[in-house]
Amino acid sequence: MPLHPMLERVTERVIERSAPSRRRYLDRMAAAKSQGPARAHLSCSGQAHAFAAAGPDQGRLAEASVGNLGIVTAYNDMLSAHQPFERYPTLIRDAIRAAGGTAQVAGGVPAMCDGVTQGEAGMELSLFSRDVIALATGVALSHNTFDAVVYLGVCDKIVPGLIIAAQSFGHLPAVFLPAGPMVSGLPNDEKAKVRQRFAEGKASREELLAAEMAAYHGPGTCTFYGTANTNQMLMEFMGLHLPGSSFVNPNTDLRDALTVEGAKRALSLSALGNHYTPVCDVLDEKAFVNGIVGLNATGGSTNLLIHLIAMARAGGIILDWEDFCDLSEVTPLIARVYPNGMADVNQFHAAGGLGFMIGQLLNAGLLHDDTKTVAGDGLENYTAEPKLVDGALNWTPGSGESLNTGILRPATDPFQDTGGLSRLIGSLGTGVMKVSAVAPEHRKVEAPCRVFHDQDAVKAAFKAGEFTGDTIIVVRFQGPKANGMPELHSLTPLLGILQGRGQKVALVTDGRMSGASGKVPSAIHVCPEALDGGPIAQLRDGDVLRVDAEAGVLQIITEGVLERPHATANLENNTWGVGRELFSTFRGAVGSANTGATVFGDF
Known part of the structure; x- marks a missing residue:
């Protein structure tokens, strides 16, 4: 072909x-x-160290044969x-x-x-x-x-x-x-339903734990x-x-x-x-x-x-x-x-x-x-x-045919004609979205934003009932330079609840979502990140944004945003505890998400 x-x-x-x-x-x-390998050229002492615990293989290792x-x-x-x-x-x-x-x-x-x-x-x-x-x-x-x-x-x-x-x-x-x-254990969709019920306060922690352990078993x-x-x-x-x-x-x-x-x-x-x-x-x-x-x-x-x-x-x-x-x-x-x-x-x-x-x-x-x-x-x-x-x-x-067309389809009759990823570009920077699990009617959201500096603040606002209309939730200072770019997967249940209520909702972040992120449109890996001077650091509550996975757009609609000073965040609590103090050199050296978010630079 x-x-x-x-x-x-x-x-x-x-x-x-x-x-x-x-x-x-x-x-x-x-x-x-x-x-080539150096073992045949090692000193006698070096070889002895390398082969000392090899038991019955010592002789063959020493002979390098x-x-x-x-x-x-x-x-x-x-x-x-x-x-x-x-x-x-x-x-x-x-x-x-x-x-x-x-x-x-x-x-x-x-x-x-x-x-x-x-x-x-x-x-x-x-x-x-x-x-x-x-x-x-x-x-x-x-x-x-x-x-x-x-x-x-x-x-x-x-x-x-x-x-x-x-x-x-x-x-x-x-x-x-x-x-x-x-x-296979408890089906993943059943597990997700229990998670969402827990986020709504309709399931106990005991029920949640039982579901999780039945899934991961x-x-x-x-x-x-x-x-x-x-x-x-x-x-x-x-x-x-x-x-x-x-x-x-x-x-x-x-x-x-x-x-x-x-x-x-x-x-x-x-x-x-x-x-x-x-x-x-x-x-x-x-x-x-x-x-x-x-x-x-x-x-x-x-x-x-x-x-x-x-x-x-x-x-x-x-x-x-x-x-x-x-x-x-x-x-x-x-x-x-x-x-x-x-x-x-x-x-x-x-x-x-x-x-x-x-x-x-x-x-x-x-x-x-x-x-x-x-x-x-x-x-x-x-x-x-x-x-x-x-x-x-x-x-x-192998089988030339799918044994279940609800799971696998031929390339001539796919679930959708395009792949599962979309790149978004606009005045807010560059990001990506996994669209394979997002229904077509949810792939375009234009709404006022709410801006947060960590996911705990989002959860608190949700519990306080603050998300009542169409909302684009912005979580910034989550990039590799700020705090190592954690996944924000724990926001998935509450975002799903808002979407289930009929609200148009999206997430925009310079952080990551889980590889299992699903039905809520999420513009992630936004570059430049907030700590690196990205426009995401100039947003305020109420600014209108457009997230459009079909057209590949990540746009600030409100005028004058790019003339504002960049917000700052207190990141002191990100620098210590559970070993984070050991990674200060990494946070200082890491590159941007679109270049691999690696500390190694060019090889």
Whole structure:
């Protein structure tokens, strides 16, 4: 199928824009390739330290005669999505040993749960944790004793942080090994109804807790289509998972077989063999464009509008929100997974999942098939699905048809003709909106605004009954420089209540919303942020704004606003407590949301 002209145009634009930085990056990777792992060149003392605890693998490591696989793990047993990783190092070591190689845990990285910190001070560390994860991975791999790496991570900031670091070690092959989603519990829409009833004072805290625990009830990722599961989609669309592996449940025979095969595949791609495939060759401009298409076709998390930009920059590739917007205009929305629909990711996977979607988008000319992946050359590999046949792992052709057209539709008959994202531009700055879950009648709001400097003040105004008419709620001083850009997902229930009363309502913020943000129009990631001199800092209560996702407009209607002085905020309470004092350097160095909100600058 010929490529869609817009896909070609955006890809060419990204390649041209990125040419100088991409060339510098690839030159660095070529130099690293030529040097190879250092373990054979270590001093005797250095080798003894590196191999001292390797048990039966000591001899093979000292001889440097076999491949050594590094394991970077985000395991902890507080995160349901990461608890299954506890078993992975043993599975991997045994499999690699049986294959004649060696494997070592190179290091661990932190992994926080945004679900725990929603509405809490700890959320102000969430975005920065991505860059901490990248730094921690850099430390883990700095011993330079590995021929390939497997990365164990799933959730919101973990995969992007691991990708940033993997790009720094881009001369090494990399395979990402997921844990899979928890089995389905209380349906997500039922959980949301209890949340909304609680916000209205119609449900007790005991009822709320019971509903939440029935929804989040076992090991694996949450079953809604938020940032964590969007990450898993991207790893397949970008060729870093084994085909069909993203949404296989934890602690199953198939999950274990995929883990073992992924580890062996990583080592087989090292420079010691005949199929050397470093990650710098996998994550090229076309792979990132494929990722953006996947994001739009699935109605994925808005957090990836920040993370994909930061991930790409680590490999010298420069993405812009314009690229996301242009691809959204031609990418059909062909999946409905909560909050964009009623189904969860297990039902999505059963209906045909990512293999069906990739096949549809390839046939529509909306994906580059000529990319390198850990499964071989070509994205066509990712239309297959893994199965265990007599205990052996095999890939068979996936279903060419959706098994539930309420969840998955062909590209020729989509849920909507355009993707799930919209870029907004105007006198208020630049922002983005996830529109896949917003009904068409709610995508344009023009109303007076109420201005707040934190989400607690919004909740207090709601409880006091102050929102009685059409309202655009502005929450500013929530950007990366101000307080680390926390998600404001805890505002979702009350915004839904206002919308349910028939009021026109929207949110405008220089902060973030959850990857599971849904039916209320939310212009987020507004740049410049308030602390960086953005017009959002010049607004006052009663100013009329226009938020129009259809036309891509974020406009101040009231005249004279831009002549006002910029408001200031007392941010002293954002600088300490739950570790926030440790991140003052990050707040001072971080870039804007539209450049990835990263502390690393240009690589």
